[in-house]
Amino acid sequence: xxxxxxxxxxxxxxPTQVLQPIDLSLEDGELLVxxxxxxxxxxxxxxxxxGLERPSAGRILLDGTDITDRDxxxxxxAMVFQNYALYPHMSVFDNMAYGLRIRGLSRTEIARRVDETxxxxxxxxxxxxxxxxxxxGQRQRVAMGRAIVREPKLFLFDEPLSxxxxxxxxxxxxxxxxxxxxxxxxxxxxxxDQTEAMTLGDRLxxxxxxxxxxxxxxxxxxxxxxxxxxxxxxxAPAMNLLPxxxxxxxxxxxxxxxxxxxxxxxxxxxxxxxLIGVRPEHFAPAPNGFAGxxxxxxxxxxxxxxxxxxxxxxPLAVRLAGAAEMPETLTVAPMPGHLHVFDAETGKRAAxxxxxxxxxxxxxxxxxxx
Amino acid sequence: MERRTLxxxxxxxxxxxxxxxxxxxxxxxxxxxxxxxxxAMLEDPFGLGTQFVALQNFEALFADPLYVQTILRTVVxxxxxxxxxxxxxxxxxxxxxxxxxxxxxxxxxxxxPYAVAPALAAVLWLFLxxxxxxxxxxxxxxxxxxxxxxxxxxxxxxxxxxxSAWKQVSYNFIFFLAGLQSVxxxxxxxxxLDGARGWRRFRTITFPLLAPTTFFLLIVNLVYAAxxxxxxxxALTQGGPAKATETLVVKVYRDGVVNVDLGSSAxxxxxxxxxxxLLTALQFRFLGRRNTA
Amino acid sequence: xxxRTDWTAHAVLALGALLFALPVWLAFAGSTxxxxxxxxxxxxxxxxxxxxxxxxxxxxxxxxxxxxxxHMLLVSLGxxxxxxxxxxxxxxxxxxxxxxxxxxFRRTAFWIxxxxxxxxxxxxxxPTYAVMSDLGLINSFTGLTMPLIxxxxxxxxxxxxxxxxPDELVEAARMDGAGPLRFLRDVLIPVSAANIAxxxxxxxxxGWNQYLWPLLVxxxxxxxxxxxxxxxxxxxxxxTDWSAVMATAMLALLPPVAVVVLxxxxxxxxxxxxxx
Numbered sequence: 001x002x003x004x005x006x007x008x009x010x011x012x013x014x015p016t017q018v019l020q021p022i023d024l025s026l027e028d029g030e031l032l033v034x035x036x037x038x039x040x041x042x043x044x045x046x047x048x049x050x051g052l053e054r055p056s057a058g059r060i061l062l063d064g065t066d067i068t069d070r071d072x073x074x075x076x077x078a079m080v081f082q083n084y085a086l087y088p089h090m091s092v093f094d095n096m097a098y099g100l101r102i103r104g105l106s107r108t109e110i111a112r113r114v115d116e117t118x119x120x121x122x123x124x125x126x127x128x129x130x131x132x133x134x135x136x137g138q139r140q141r142v143a144m145g146r147a148i149v150r151e152p153k154l155f156l157f158d159e160p161l162s163x164x165x166x167x168x169x170x171x172x173x174x175x176x177x178x179x180x181x182x183x184x185x186x187x188x189x190x191x192x193d194q195t196e197a198m199t200l201g202d203r204l205x206x207x208x209x210x211x212x213x214x215x216x217x218x219x220x221x222x223x224x225x226x227x228x229x230x231x232x233x234x235x236a237p238a239m240n241l242l243p244x245x246x247x248x249x250x251x252x253x254x255x256x257x258x259x260x261x262x263x264x265x266x267x268x269x270x271x272x273x274x275l276i277g278v279r280p281e282h283f284a285p286a287p288n289g290f291a292g293x294x295x296x297x298x299x300x301x302x303x304x305x306x307x308x309x310x311x312x313x314x315p316l317a318v319r320l321a322g323a324a325e326m327p328e329t330l331t332v333a334p335m336p337g338h339l340h341v342f343d344a345e346t347g348k349r350a351a352x353x354x355x356x357x358x359x360x361x362x363x364x365x366x367x368x369x370x
Numbered sequence: 371m372e373r374r375t376l377x378x379x380x381x382x383x384x385x386x387x388x389x390x391x392x393x394x395x396x397x398x399x400x401x402x403x404x405x406x407x408x409x410a411m412l413e414d415p416f417g418l419g420t421q422f423v424a425l426q427n428f429e430a431l432f433a434d435p436l437y438v439q440t441i442l443r444t445v446v447x448x449x450x451x452x453x454x455x456x457x458x459x460x461x462x463x464x465x466x467x468x469x470x471x472x473x474x475x476x477x478x479x480x481x482x483p484y485a486v487a488p489a490l491a492a493v494l495w496l497f498l499x500x501x502x503x504x505x506x507x508x509x510x511x512x513x514x515x516x517x518x519x520x521x522x523x524x525x526x527x528x529x530x531x532x533x534s535a536w537k538q539v540s541y542n543f544i545f546f547l548a549g550l551q552s553v554x555x556x557x558x559x560x561x562x563l564d565g566a567r568g569w570r571r572f573r574t575i576t577f578p579l580l581a582p583t584t585f586f587l588l589i590v591n592l593v594y595a596a597x598x599x600x601x602x603x604x605a606l607t608q609g610g611p612a613k614a615t616e617t618l619v620v621k622v623y624r625d626g627v628v629n630v631d632l633g634s635s636a637x638x639x640x641x642x643x644x645x646x647x648l649l650t651a652l653q654f655r656f657l658g659r660r661n662t663a
Numbered sequence: 664x665x666x667r668t669d670w671t672a673h674a675v676l677a678l679g680a681l682l683f684a685l686p687v688w689l690a691f692a693g694s695t696x697x698x699x700x701x702x703x704x705x706x707x708x709x710x711x712x713x714x715x716x717x718x719x720x721x722x723x724x725x726x727x728x729x730x731x732x733x734h735m736l737l738v739s740l741g742x743x744x745x746x747x748x749x750x751x752x753x754x755x756x757x758x759x760x761x762x763x764x765x766x767x768f769r770r771t772a773f774w775i776x777x778x779x780x781x782x783x784x785x786x787x788x789x790p791t792y793a794v795m796s797d798l799g800l801i802n803s804f805t806g807l808t809m810p811l812i813x814x815x816x817x818x819x820x821x822x823x824x825x826x827x828x829p830d831e832l833v834e835a836a837r838m839d840g841a842g843p844l845r846f847l848r849d850v851l852i853p854v855s856a857a858n859i860a861x862x863x864x865x866x867x868x869x870g871w872n873q874y875l876w877p878l879l880v881x882x883x884x885x886x887x888x889x890x891x892x893x894x895x896x897x898x899x900x901x902x903t904d905w906s907a908v909m910a911t912a913m914l915a916l917l918p919p920v921a922v923v924v925l926x927x928x929x930x931x932x933x934x935x936x937x938x939x
Contacts, residue, residue, distance in 0.1 A: 052375060052834050073840035085831035089853040098849070099839030146835075373826065375833040376763055377843040383764035387772050390757040393813030396798075398779045401790035408790070462679045465672040472673075478924060479680035481931065485919035487872035487890045493897055493912050494686035497693060497706075503905060505689055508704050536683075544931055597785040601874030605894040619785045619875075626789040627879065635789045642786035650781050 002063035002153035002186050003028050004049070009058030011044050018044055019210045021058060029184040031177075033201030033218075035191055037233070041210040042190045046156050049188060051075050062153055073102075078147035079156040083163060084139045086131040092118075092142050093127040096149045117149040120179070137168045144176070148183065155180070155187040161196065173199060194234050198222065206230050224340075228347040231277045231340060237305055237317045239277045242290075243344065246272045251341070255310040257289055259334065264341045265350050274350075277340030280305060280319040289333030292316055297326045306330060402643065408636040427637035436613070437621070437638075444596060444617040447531065451599070452591035455535035456584070459542030464572065466543070467550040477547070484540040489601030495533035496606065519607070523614025526607045530615045533606060534599045541594075542587050549583035550576065589653045593646065618642060687916065693909035694718065701905035717910035726896050726907040732914055735889040739871055740918065742807055742888060746870030747863050749812040755859075758821035759847055763833070779815045784876050792879050802883040811869075811876060817862055824858050825851065861933020864926045871919045889915040 004026040011019040019041040026032050034042045047053040049060060051072035060068045067075050078099075086095050093114055100110045118124045121141045131139055140160065147155055160176070161169045177200055180187055191197055197204055198218045206213040206221065206229075214226035225231035225239070232238040244251035244259070251259045251274055259276060268274070283290075292308030306326055308316040318332050341350040412423040431437050466476055486494070499507045501518045510517035519526040553576060561575045577584075600619045603609060609616035609624065616624070622642065626635030692710040693701055694717050700706070721732040729735070760766070761773050784791065791810060792801075800806030828851065836846045852859070877888050887895070893915055896908045923930060 047834075050834070050838060052837065072834075072837045073842075077838065079835070079838050081831040081835060083829065083831055085829065085835035087832070087835075087850055087854075089850075089856070098836075098841075102840040102845065146839075150839075373762060373833070374830045375837070376765060377846075379764065379843075380766035382843060383760035383766045383769075386756040386760035387776075390753045390776055390813060390818065391772060393753065393809065394775055394779050394815075396794065397791060397810035397813050398782050398787075399775070401787045401794050402782055404790040404793060405787055458679070462676065465675045468669055468672045470669045470672045470676075473676075476676040476680060478927060480676070480683060481927065482920050482924055483683050485868050485871075485923040486916060487874065487919075489874040489890050489894050490872075490912065490915055493893055493908075494690060496897060497689045497909065497912075498686050502704055503701050503706055505685075505706060505708070540683075544934055548931075593783075597783050600785060601872075601890070601894070604874070604878075605897065622785075622788055623875070627792075632789060639786050639789060643782060646781045646783065646786060 004154060004186055004188070005059075005061040005064075006049070007059050007061070009045070009048060009055045009060060011041070011048060011053065012056050017210060020212070022212060024205065024212075024215070026186050026188070029186055030202045031180050031187045031189060031200060032203050032205060033189045033191060033197045034205045034207060035194060035197035035233075036207035036213075038192060040207040042192075042207050043158060045207070046079075046158055046188060046190045049154070050077055050079050050156055075154075076152050077154045077156060078150045078152040079158065080143045080147050080160045082159040084131075084143040086139060086142055086146075088131050091128050091130060092123060092134070092145075095131070095142055096146050099146065099150050113149050113151070114145075117145045120148065121145050136164055137172065140164060140172060144179070148179070153186065155185050157187065157189040157191075159191050159193075160189075162191070162193070169196075176200065194236065198234070204234075206233060208233075224349065225277070226349050228275055228277070228342050231342070231349075235279055237280050237319070239279050239340070240283075240316050241275045241277050241342070242314060242316075244274045244276050246270060246274055251276050253290075255290055255312045255314050257333075259339060261339065261341060264339065267351050268343060273344035275342040275344045275347075277342060278334045278338060280317040282335045282338035283316075283318040283332040284335055285320070286331060286333035289331050290316060291329060291331040294326050294328055294330055308332075405636045405639040405643070408632055409640045411636075412633050423633075427633045428641075431634060431637050431641070440613070440616055440618055440621050443615075447527070447534075447599075447615075447617055448592045448595040450531045451534045451538065451595035452588060454531065455538040456542050456587055456591060458535070459539045460546050460580075460584075462539070463543050463546035463550055464576075466547055480543050481540050483537060484544070486537055487601060488534070488537055488598050489605045491533050491537040492602040492605035495529065495536065499529050499532075519611075521611055523611055526611055526615050530599070530603050530606055534595060534602050537602070538591060538594055542591065545583055545587055546580065549580045553579050585656055586653065589649055593649055596642075596645070618645075687913075690909045690912045690916075694906050694913055696906055698903070698905045698907070701909075702903065717904075717906040718914070720904075721907040721910045721914070726892075726904055726911055727899050727902070729892050729895060730884050730887055732889065732892065732911050734885075735887050735892040736914060736918070738886060739888040739890065739915075741804065742873070742877075743867045743870035743919070745804075745808045746811050747866035749808065750814070750817045750866050751859060751862055753812065754817035754821050755847075755852065755855075758818050758825055759851065761818075762822055762825040763843065776815045776818050779813060780819075783814075784810070788875070788879060795880055800880070802881055802886060804886065806880045807877055807886060808870075810880075811873065817866065820858070820862060821855070824855050828854065857929050858933055860926060860929040864922055864930040865934060867922050868919045 004024075006022050006024040008021045008023060009019070010017070010021045022045060024032075034045060036042045044053060048055045051067070051070060055068065058068075059066055062075065062077070087098065090098065096114045096117060097110045100113065105113075114127070115124070118127055121144060123138070123141055123145055126134060126138060126142075131142065134142065140163075143160065157176070161172050164172060173196055189200060201218055203216065204218045204221045205215045208229045214221055214230045216224075221230060222234055225234060228241055232241070242253045242255060244253040246265050246268055247258070247270065249261060249263070249265070251261055251265070253259065253276060265272070265274065290308070290310055292310040294306050295309050296307040298305040298307075302321070304320050304322065304326070306318045306320060308318060308330060310316055316332075318330070342348065343350055409427050410422060410424055411420040412426065462480055466473055466480065483491075496504065498504050499519065501507045501520070507517055516522075517525060519529045557575065557579070558571070561571050566574060596617065597619055599617070600623065603615050603617060603620050607615045609620040618638065619642070622635055622638045625631045625638065689706070689708070692708055693706055695710040695712060695714045696707060723731050723733065725731045757776065761769060795801055795806050795810070800809070832850065832854075833846065836850050841849060872890060873888070874890050874894070877886070877891050881887070889911070893908065893911050896911060897903070
């Protein structure tokens with residue numbers, strides 16, 4: 001168990017900078033999820049902590065000790081790989097025992113630890129099998145077992161669930177969470193899947209093009225996305241972003257309706273270009289507001305997602321309860337307290353918009369000829 | 371193609387490649403360099419000294435009608451062996467690819483001659499074609515064919531081609547069968563739906579898909595026929611009668627080892643090297659760089 | 664399948680099998696018959712199973728003045744095994760170095776090895792002989808085997824196999840604390856076992872079947888391989904002990920054929936995937 005600190009860690013391959021300087025610290029026992037689209041640098045970051053890649057600059061400290069230049073073997077870190085990377089010629093037992101043998105543990109100690117871990121993961125009956133005789137879920141467990149049995153200071157997870165089918169993924173997700181709590185081992189978990197990120201992490205680091213876009217508790221990231229990238233990356237369907245102009249403390253949207261901001265855009269100059277973010281579930285049918293043509297309806301059973309096209313061409317996704325018949329056109333308005341204000345120039349959340357703006361009833365619905 | 375994950379350090383890998391580099395240097399590069407060097411030298415008749423003669427050995431070689439004839443004979447020989455063994459192998463592979471009972475046994479029965487040494491293939495064929503003891507060799511005169519490859523050059527050539535091709539069929543068979551099995555089922559099924567049947571389906575669908583295999587095998591067979599058949603020829607005819615079965619390699623051996631004409635033999639070696647390099651280059655040019663970086 | 668027997672396929676394949684089996688059957692039948700009868704041209708296709716005396720005769724006494732066949736078999740076996748094992752060993756090491764490390768002149772080293780593909784023994788007969796004689800390796804077992812160990816095919820094959828090993832497997836081993844040599848021994852070699860088996864078959868057969876090289880480098884009959892020996896036997900002009908020659912042919916055939924047939928599964932897969 002340990003703390004992890006990254007300071008100014010960055011990576012470039014030749015002239016391409018894949019990771020901007022990263023500063024990060026994990027508390028003892030914390031599970032931090034690093035999430036981002038492919039190519040955002042999340043795996044590179046993980047591999048640098050593992051020692052499989054050398055940072056171009058910066059230091060990595062595990063429990064206060066500088067491990068930046070240490071060989072992976074000397075870091076006391078275990079890793080679960082995306083494709084599990086089990087040794088195909090070794091039994092489950094040997095797969096788990098290999099790292100312990102190299103470290104020179106006694107036979108009895110190895111047997112004890114492997115048995116204990118196998119018990120924890122329900123692998124006792126499979127110890128003599130070869131990886132090819134296991135199902136995907138079982139292989140995943142062995143990969144976890146190989147990490148757990150080492151009793152390392154730090155766990156690294158590199159998209160460990162992405163090779164499983166959907167149902168198994170949900171089950172293993174819960175299991176990883178429980179195990180991590182129970183063992184209390186500090187963990188870094190990389191994924192591209194926002195559901196995994198939201199449900200697993202104590203905190204969430206959203207990486208975007210090698211840059212730390214936001215580092216916060218999952219619900220904070222959801223409720224107060226730091227920029228338009230995070231806003232659209234977390235939450236499905238993605239948050240709607242409506243182009244607008246700041247006019248007299250309110251947002252005059254390009255589509256027509258004017259939205260009260262209640263000071264959420266304070267500090268931005270009059271006439272500033274804004275993007276007003278509203279999640280699809282925060283729209284409700286209203287007599288006046290945003291009117292659009294219904295282009296597509298996805299009925300998911302308990303709810304439906306309507307994809308509208310506003311008169312100015314802005315697409316708008318709206319989540320509605322039930323599976324009601326949709327009219328050809330629909331007028332919706334944002335619910336109170338659920339506006340996110342972003343500076344259109346920088347994409348950043350407006351400084352005063354720490355919380356979603358409270359009131360959001362359209363002040364006037366300038367007819368857009370719906 | 372490169373790996374993402376590497377081990378660090380340079381001393382260990384250098385030590386690891388060293389054995390192979392040492393053997394390569396001593397047994398490949400040094401002799402090759404020596405061959406090129408002595409191909410430009412002429413030894414005086416008494417073996418007392420050598421002098422640099424530049425390309426004279428090559429000029430002498432190509433001015434010698436016997437050598438040019440040997441080149442032509444080798445080309446014909448290689449073409450005949452390759453064509454014969456490849457077509458027989460392809461025919462067998464097509465039928466072995468069918469879903470028939472006992473096809474595993476048939477495969478084994480066709481594959482085993484891979485293990486037969488070229489020189490031993492010659493001995494086995496002698497049991498068939500020798501005019502005195504051979505099963506077929508003895509039967510031919512009875513049906514009116516005067517069979518004696520020891521004096522008839524054409525017959526000797528035929529015998530050498532048959533024995534050489536026989537041994538190579540299994541190798542070609544393995545590759546053709548693998549090639550046929552890798553033709554996607556969906557493609558053949560699509561062709562069936564399009565109404566292509568039998569020979570037409572083979573000619574328009576299967577064979578074109580086998581083209582890379584065929585080309586690869588062609589090169590391998592040419593190299594085999596040019597070099598590996600030394601044992602076959604030496605055992606059956608020693609290049610005779612009257613040089614009727616003398617290929618380039620047999621001639622290098624004869625001139626270098628038996629007649630000890632070192633300059634000419636070295637020049638011949640260099641010509642052979644050029645030939646192999648040409649074939650290898652062709653293979654990589656047309657098959658992509660499968661083996662290299 | 665339509666349930667009908669494909670008679671054409673059976674006929675063609677049976678004919679093919681027969682074509683390959685006939686000379687060997689002839690050799691077997693002949694090995695059980697009287698040499699004088701064979702020399703007269705009375706070679707029967709029916710073996711006389713009661714008369715297997717040609718085998719012990721060839722094995723123990725040799726045939727018409729050659730060394731005993733058991734000795735030739737031993738030389739061949741030693742040569743084939745040494746070449747196969749030696750080639751596999753040095754190729755694994757050099758391919759491992761080239762694939763898993765970066766070191767000065769790595770590409771140069773690779774190309775030097777690669778070039779040997781273009782220099783088969785047959786094209787450098789005389790100069791290689793000269794080098795061997797300078798090194799004092801003529802008529803030695805080392806001279807018989809060493810020059811055949813160094814070729815590039817096995818190295819290229821292992822290079823391809825090693826390149827296909829997933830990066831994650833290497834990384835997992837590194838995280839487990841395995842150093843380079845340990846990774847080679849504990850993971851890479853066991854993972855490549857099937858390929859090594861296939862290569863062993865190919866190289867064993869290659870070594871067993873050598874003719875030109877032993878002919879050149881080993882004039883001492885004590886180093887006669889079985890292949891050299893049998894060609895020598897049929898070269899005798901008169902009074903050939905045909906049944907012993909045929910028995911020797913059978914004995915020369917048996918070990919490599921057995922290796923190929925018994926290890927057919929690995930060998931066929933290895934050949935088709937490796938050399939392409």
